[in-house]
Amino acid sequence: MATPVDLGIVATGMAFGERHDVAETAGEYVPDPEVVSGLGYRTYHRVAEGVTATDLAAEAAREALENADLDIADVDLIVVGHSDVPEYLGWDASAAVARALGAHATPTVMFTQVCAAWSVALDHAAGAMALSPDTRNVLVALVNVASEAHTNRMDFNGAIASDGAVAAVLRRGHPRLRRLSSAHFTNPEYADLFRVEYGGAAAPLPPPGHGNLHADPMTGVYRHFGRDPERFQVFMKEISGRVADVVDQALARAGRDRTELARLIYLNDNQQTIRAAADAVGLPLERTNAELARELGHMGAADQLICLWRHIEAAELSRGDLVALVGVAAPGMHWFCTLIEV
Secondary structure, eight states: OOOSSOEEEEEEEEEEOEEEEHHHHGGGTOSOHHHHHTTOOOEEEEOOTTOOHHHHHHHHHHHHHHHTTOOGGGOSEEEEEEOSOOSSSSOOHHHHHHHHHTOOSOOEEEEOOGGGHHHHHHHHHHHHHHHOTTOOEEEEEEEEOOOTTTOOTTSSSSSOBOOEEEEEEEEETOOSSEEEEEEEEEOGGGTTTTOOOSSSSSSSSOOTTOOGGGOOHHHHHHHHTTTOHHHHHHHHHHHHHHHHHHHHHHHHHHTOOGGGEEEEEOOSOOHHHHHHHHHHHTOOGGGBTHHHHHHHOBOGGGHHHHHHHHHHHTTOSOTTOEEEEEEEETTTTEEEEEEEEO
């Protein structure tokens, strides 16, 4: 089934924090650096003091607009996804990014659906084009800046959090990097897993002597499953199993099948998790973003589009190749897949 609106990616832009070596800096975050080294990462990115998620997103967006030979006035809609703790509560980062870009009266939308934000952002762009014939160019900016006051970037969810942003100019009718279809699945049973405990309306302040950095997120996960290893193993199998489900659903919607997939681009997760996702879909690890993940770190909602462009720049994808951009987002939990035809 073809997508109601044919749209493609005209150009992208990227921005990153400073590159750091995992082995050299792991001792700043965890008491046993060997545990972190087992995740398979070599380097990650961390913003300098004073650099915000808005700064990174705007920098990536400016580069994308320049590469597309567009001015901000040519953009009909701005969609921003931020996958970590926002700079402020009660605040809309999409408006802040628009202001940084010098936009005036351009509609903006903000997505905070953690690592799934990029997929729903592309869906929203397609929906906006379907609803309004006047919507031709959409600027999507996706950013992740780990708040080290709220989470430990090397000891949170089995990945090393990394600071980066990607922006893409999407255009109605563009023949390259076409969005064909998408599929999402949510299991609300896991809505509380990996949440940040303190700072929201339910618990605005931590109890004396405690804080977000004192909380072990994996303890909350084990508690959810009653510390039952069998229930936890069922959960782990569901993670990779649902990946295959959303890939198949997206393929069916596009009238394609797994044999046509050239590459699977997953989250920039640890090597074991990426391998499990590749096995579930039936692709070798070499046809994933596993090597890129080692160097980039997990950039939240920015992972998939950054890796897509890096694979294209490295001539690892050719025109007409079918790529599944896939991931899992927690809290939620959400599984998601978007198909792109290069």
